[in-house]
Amino acid sequence: MVTQPPIIIIGNGIAGITTARHIRKKSDVPILIISKESRYFFSRTALMYVYMGHLKWEHTQPYENHFWKKNRLDLLEETVTTINPALKTIGLSNGTELSYAKLVLATGSIPNKFGWPGENLKGVQGLYSKQDLENLESLSSSIKEAIVVGGGLIGIELAEMLHARGKKVTFLVREKSFWSNVLPLEDSQMINRHILSHGIELKLATNLIKIIEDENGRAKAILTEHGEMIPCQFVGLTAGVRPNIDFIKNTSIASKRGILVNKYLETNQADIYAIGDCAEQQEPVEGRRAIEAVWYTGRMMGETLAKTIVGEKTAYRPGHWFNSAKLFDIASQTYGWVAAHPDENESHFHWENREKNLGITIAFNKTTHEFLGINTFGLRMRHEIFDQILTEKRSVSHVIEHLNDCNFDPEFFTSYATQIVAKFNQEHDTNIRLKKKSWTRIFTNLITKE
Amino acid sequence: MKTLQKFGFGIFLTGLSLFCALIFLGQYQLTPEKFDKLITEKGIKSELFIANLNANVVNKTFSGPFDFSTKIIAALEEANTIHRKKREWSKVIWDKPHSFSYEVAKKAGIGSIVEHKGMFWLLTFGLGILGSLLYILPNVITLGPPGIKNNDIFFDSSTNRGFLGWFVFIFLVAFYVLLYFFPDYIVNWTYIVDPISKRLSGNLASQWFLYGFLYCVVMMVMAIRMYIKYRNNKYQILRTTSVLFFQIVFAFLIPEILVRFEKPWYDFKNAFPLDYDFFFSWNLNSLISSGGFGLFILVWGIVLTLVIVPVMVYFFGKRWYCSWVCGCGGLAETLGDPFRHLSNKSIGAWKLERWLVHGVLVFSLLMTGFTLYSYFSGASAVFGIKTQTLQNIYGFLIGSIFAGVIGTGFYPIFGNRVWCRFGCPLAAYLGLVQRFKSRFRITTNGGQCISCGNCSTYCEMGIDVRAYAQKGQNIVRSSCVGCGVCSAVCPRGVLKLENGPLANRTHLPNFPLGNTLDN
Numbered sequence: 001m002v003t004q005p006p007i008i009i010i011g012n013g014i015a016g017i018t019t020a021r022h023i024r025k026k027s028d029v030p031i032l033i034i035s036k037e038s039r040y041f042f043s044r045t046a047l048m049y050v051y052m053g054h055l056k057w058e059h060t061q062p063y064e065n066h067f068w069k070k071n072r073l074d075l076l077e078e079t080v081t082t083i084n085p086a087l088k089t090i091g092l093s094n095g096t097e098l099s100y101a102k103l104v105l106a107t108g109s110i111p112n113k114f115g116w117p118g119e120n121l122k123g124v125q126g127l128y129s130k131q132d133l134e135n136l137e138s139l140s141s142s143i144k145e146a147i148v149v150g151g152g153l154i155g156i157e158l159a160e161m162l163h164a165r166g167k168k169v170t171f172l173v174r175e176k177s178f179w180s181n182v183l184p185l186e187d188s189q190m191i192n193r194h195i196l197s198h199g200i201e202l203k204l205a206t207n208l209i210k211i212i213e214d215e216n217g218r219a220k221a222i223l224t225e226h227g228e229m230i231p232c233q234f235v236g237l238t239a240g241v242r243p244n245i246d247f248i249k250n251t252s253i254a255s256k257r258g259i260l261v262n263k264y265l266e267t268n269q270a271d272i273y274a275i276g277d278c279a280e281q282q283e284p285v286e287g288r289r290a291i292e293a294v295w296y297t298g299r300m301m302g303e304t305l306a307k308t309i310v311g312e313k314t315a316y317r318p319g320h321w322f323n324s325a326k327l328f329d330i331a332s333q334t335y336g337w338v339a340a341h342p343d344e345n346e347s348h349f350h351w352e353n354r355e356k357n358l359g360i361t362i363a364f365n366k367t368t369h370e371f372l373g374i375n376t377f378g379l380r381m382r383h384e385i386f387d388q389i390l391t392e393k394r395s396v397s398h399v400i401e402h403l404n405d406c407n408f409d410p411e412f413f414t415s416y417a418t419q420i421v422a423k424f425n426q427e428h429d430t431n432i433r434l435k436k437k438s439w440t441r442i443f444t445n446l447i448t449k450e
Numbered sequence: 451m452k453t454l455q456k457f458g459f460g461i462f463l464t465g466l467s468l469f470c471a472l473i474f475l476g477q478y479q480l481t482p483e484k485f486d487k488l489i490t491e492k493g494i495k496s497e498l499f500i501a502n503l504n505a506n507v508v509n510k511t512f513s514g515p516f517d518f519s520t521k522i523i524a525a526l527e528e529a530n531t532i533h534r535k536k537r538e539w540s541k542v543i544w545d546k547p548h549s550f551s552y553e554v555a556k557k558a559g560i561g562s563i564v565e566h567k568g569m570f571w572l573l574t575f576g577l578g579i580l581g582s583l584l585y586i587l588p589n590v591i592t593l594g595p596p597g598i599k600n601n602d603i604f605f606d607s608s609t610n611r612g613f614l615g616w617f618v619f620i621f622l623v624a625f626y627v628l629l630y631f632f633p634d635y636i637v638n639w640t641y642i643v644d645p646i647s648k649r650l651s652g653n654l655a656s657q658w659f660l661y662g663f664l665y666c667v668v669m670m671v672m673a674i675r676m677y678i679k680y681r682n683n684k685y686q687i688l689r690t691t692s693v694l695f696f697q698i699v700f701a702f703l704i705p706e707i708l709v710r711f712e713k714p715w716y717d718f719k720n721a722f723p724l725d726y727d728f729f730f731s732w733n734l735n736s737l738i739s740s741g742g743f744g745l746f747i748l749v750w751g752i753v754l755t756l757v758i759v760p761v762m763v764y765f766f767g768k769r770w771y772c773s774w775v776c777g778c779g780g781l782a783e784t785l786g787d788p789f790r791h792l793s794n795k796s797i798g799a800w801k802l803e804r805w806l807v808h809g810v811l812v813f814s815l816l817m818t819g820f821t822l823y824s825y826f827s828g829a830s831a832v833f834g835i836k837t838q839t840l841q842n843i844y845g846f847l848i849g850s851i852f853a854g855v856i857g858t859g860f861y862p863i864f865g866n867r868v869w870c871r872f873g874c875p876l877a878a879y880l881g882l883v884q885r886f887k888s889r890f891r892i893t894t895n896g897g898q899c900i901s902c903g904n905c906s907t908y909c910e911m912g913i914d915v916r917a918y919a920q921k922g923q924n925i926v927r928s929s930c931v932g933c934g935v936c937s938a939v940c941p942r943g944v945l946k947l948e949n950g951p952l953a954n955r956t957h958l959p960n961f962p963l964g965n966t967l968d969n
Binding site: 064 | 594595596597598600601602603604605606682683684685688796797893895896897898900901902903904906907916917920934937938939940941942943946947948950951953954961962963964965966967
C-alpha cells in the first residue's frame with residue numbers, strides 16, 4: 001500500500017495551525033506542519049510578555065505538547081528551501097524531498113529593512129520571531145540605552161519591553177505623530193502623551209540616517225536626520241513587516257509583495273494555497289488591504305481554507321473589520337473603520353478623559369449618519385454588539401444611545417457613558433438620551449444566532 | 451525609593467527573625483501554686499503524674515520550651531501507660547500531649563517576655579508591619595502609572611520557585627506544623643498577643659487567637675499591596691476590601707466578642723462543609739445549651755449551607771463566597787496573590803482536581819452522616835466504623851494537613867489556591883451549582899482573543915482560560931472563584947465577569963466572531 005502524501009503546511013503560526021485544526025475536525029487526512037522557528041505553536045503576540053517576565057516560554061503555547069500527537073498533527077522542525085509544483089514535492093535544507101497532496105504556505109512576515117547603513121550590525125534587530133526574542137535576551141544585560149525605530153505596534157511594544165527591563169529608550173517615529181497612518185490625530189496624540197509619560201524619549205518626525213558601529217562590529221550610536229547622534233547599545237528596527245516569501249521567488253508560484261492568491265486563497269499553482277501574513281489578495285474584499293498582517297485575519301484565512309481543503313470550496317470573506325492593541329497601559333479596540341485622514345463624507349466624534357487616559361473616536365457618515373467605526377482607548381466594548389450594529393448599518397445616534405449595552409468594562413468600573421452622550425449632544429445639537437443597559441438587547445443577538 | 455524598600459525589607463526581616471527567635475527564648479517555672487491550680491482545673495487524678503512533675507518540674511526553671519515540654523510529655527505518657535495497663539481509666543489524661551503541655555507552659559512562663567508583652571509585640575509584629583509597609587508603599591511610585599503590573603514575576607526567585615520561594619515554603623510549612631501539632635513550642639508567641647485577646651474576649655490568647663490575629667495582620671498588609679498593584683481595577687479593590695472586612699469582622703472580632711458575652715465562638719460566614727465540625731456533638735451540645743442565641747446559630751448554619759449559599763451562587767457565581775467573603779480565599783487573594791501564576795494548568799491537574807475535590811466533599815458528607823447518626827442514636831460506631839475515628843482522620847488529613855500545611859504552606863510552589871481547588875468541600879458544592887445552575891460566566895468578547903496566555907497563566911485555579919477565549923466561548927467552570935484577574939491582565943479587553951441570562955451561557959461557536967462562515 002502506498003502511503004497517501006500529507007497535506008503539508010509550511011509555517012506553524014496562527015494561520016497554519018488554524019488550518020490544521022479545522023481540517024482535522026472534519027477529516028482524517030495526514031497533516032504535516034513544518035517550521036524551523038519552534039517545534040510547537042506559540043502565540044507571537046505573547047513574545048513581549050516573556051521578555052518582560054510576565055510569562056515563561058511554555059505559557060505562550062496555547063496547546064499542551066501532547067495535543068499534536070493526539071490529533072495526529074505531525075510536526076517537523078526544518079527549513080523548506082525549494083518547491084516543485086509540477087512534481088508536487090518540496091525540498092528541505094537537509095536535502096530531503098517530501099511529496100504533498102496539498103501545500104499550504106503560511107510563512108508569515110519578516111521585519112522590513114530599508115537599506116540603512118549599519119542595519120546588519122550586532123545589536124540591531126527586529127522583533128518578530130522566537131529567535132529575535134532569544135537574540136534580544138542574550139544582548140539584554142549589555143544594553144543600557146536602546147533605540148527603537150518605527151512608530152507602529154511592534155515599535156511601541158518593543159519600547160515597552162525595553163523600558164520594563166530598565167533600559168533608557170529613545171523612540172524614533174518617522175511620522176509627525178505616533179501611528180498616525182492608522183489613528184486619527186487626536187487618538188494618536190493621546191498615545192504620544194502616554195508614551196512620554198512613561199519616560200520614553202519620543203522623537204516624532206525623525207528619520208534614521210545610519211547606525212554607527214563600534215570596534216567590535218556592534219551598534220554604538222545612531223545618527224538622525226536632524227544631525228543628532230544618540231549613543232546606544234541596541235537598535236530595534238520595527239518599521240513594519242513584509243511577507244516572508246524569499247524562498248518561493250525562484251519557483252513558478254506567482255508573487256508580488258506577497259504570494260498572490262485569488263478569493264479562494266489559491267495560488268496560481270494547483271493544490272498550493274497561501275494564507276496569513278504572506279498572502280496577497282488579488283481581489284481584496286471591498287475596503288480591505290491586499291495584505292493584512294494581523295492575528296485575526298490569519299486565523300480567519302485558516303478557518304476558510306480548511307473548509308476548501310476538506311471539500312467545501314469557500315471564498316475568503318472576512319466580516320466587519322476589528323482589531324485590538326495595547327499601547328503601554330492603554331488597551332485599545334477597533335470595530336469598523338475609523339479613517340486616520342477622513343474624507344469629506346466622514347465625520348469624527350472624539351471624547352477623551354486625559355487624567356485617566358481614556359478616549360473614544362466614532363466615525364460616521366456626514367449625510368446619512370451611518371455608523372462607520374469606533375476606536376476605543378482604555379474602555380472596552382462588546383465585539384458582538386458592534387458587529388451587529390455594523391451589519392444592520394445603524395446610525396451613530398443609535399450607538400450613542402446604546403453605549404451602556406456596548407460597554408464591556410469590568411464590573412464596578414466608572415461609566416463615562418453620560419459624559420460621552422452629553423458631549424455628543426452638545427457638539428451635534430442633538431438630544432439623545434442614554435438607554436439603560438439591557439440584557440435582553442445584549443443577548444438577543446446571541447439567542448437569535450442559535 | 452529602592453533604598454527605602456531595601457531598608458523596609460531589612461526591618462521586616464528583623465521583626466521576622468525576632469519572632470522566630472522567640473520560640474527558643476523565655477523561661478518556664480511551674481510553681482506549686484500554679485501546679486495545684488492546674489490539677490484542679492484539669493481534674494487530674496493521676497498521682498503518678500503529679501509525683502513525677504513534683505520531682506522533675508515543679509519549682510525548677512527551664513530555658514526555652516523544648517526541655518520543659520519534653521519533661522511534661524514524658525511524665526504524661528509514663529503515667530498514662532501505667533494507668534492503661536492497670537485499666538485505671540479515670541486516671542488517664544486524655545488530652546493530646548502537646549496540647550496538654552501547651553496548657554502547662556502557658557501558665558508557667560516567667561521572665562522578660564511575659565513581663566514585657568507589649569514591647570515584644572512591637573519588636574515582632576510592630577517591626578514586621580512597619581518593614582512591610584516601607585517595602586510595599588513605595589510601589590505607588592516604583593510600579594509606574596496604573597496598569598498591568600506583572601514585570602519580572604518570572605525572573606524573581608521568590609515568585610518563580612527560586613531559592614526565596616522554597617525558603618518561604620519551608621517557613622510556612624514549619625509554621626503550620628507548629629501551630630497544629632506543637633502548640634507548646636509557640637507559647638511565647640501567644641504571650642505577645644495576650645493584651646489584645648484580653649481586651650476582646652477577656653481571656654488569655656490561645657494559639658488559635660494568635661493565628662487569627664496574625665491572619666488579619668497579614669491580610670491587611672498584603673491588601674495594601676493589592677490596592678497598589680490593582681489600582682487601575684475597581685473590581686479588585688472592592689473585592690479585596692470585602693474579604694478583608696469579612697475576615698476582620700466576621701472571623702476575628704465577632705467570635706471573640708461573643709466569647710466575652712459568654713456565647714459560643716462562632717464565625718457567621720463559615721459555612722458547612724468547610725466548617726466541618728459544625729455538626730460534631732460537642733458543637734451541637736454547646737449551641738443547644740446556649741439558649742436562644744445558640745439555636746439561632748444552629749438554624750443560621752443550616753440555612754446558610756442549604757439556602758443562602760446556593761441561591762447566592764445562582765445569582766452571582768461562587769465568587770460571592772470564595773473571593774469576596776471566605777477567609778481561606780481572603781488569605782489566598784492577599785498573601786497568595788504573588789504566587790497565583792504557579793498553579794498547574796495541565797489537563798492532568800484538572801483531572802486530579804475533579805477527583806480530589808469531589809472526593810473530599812463525599813468524605814465530609816459521609817463523616818457528617820456518621821456524626822449525626824451517632825448523635826441521635828447514641829451509637830459510637832456505624833457499620834463497625836467508629837465515628838470518632840472518622841472525625842479524627844478527617845480533622846487531621848483534611849482540616850489540618852490539606853487546608854493548612856498544604857493549602858497555605860505550598861503557596862510558593864503550587865500557587866495560592868491549592869486547598870480551594872483540590873480540597874475544599876464547600877468549593878466543590880458551590881462549583882456544582884455554578885456549573886449547572888448559575889447566571890455567572892466570564893464572557894469572551896467575540897473574536898478578540900490573541901491567545902497570548904496571560905489569562906491562563908494568572909488563573910490561580912489553574913483554569914486554561916485561553917482555551918475557551920480563543921474559541922470565542924464563554925468560560926463556565928465549576929472551579930472558577932471569580933477573582934477577576936484573568937480579566938484584569940488581558941491586554942486586549944477580551945474577558946468580563948458578569949451575571950446574565952442562563953440561555954447560551956456555554957455556547958461554543960464553530961468559529962470565533964469575525965469571519966462570515968456559517969456558525
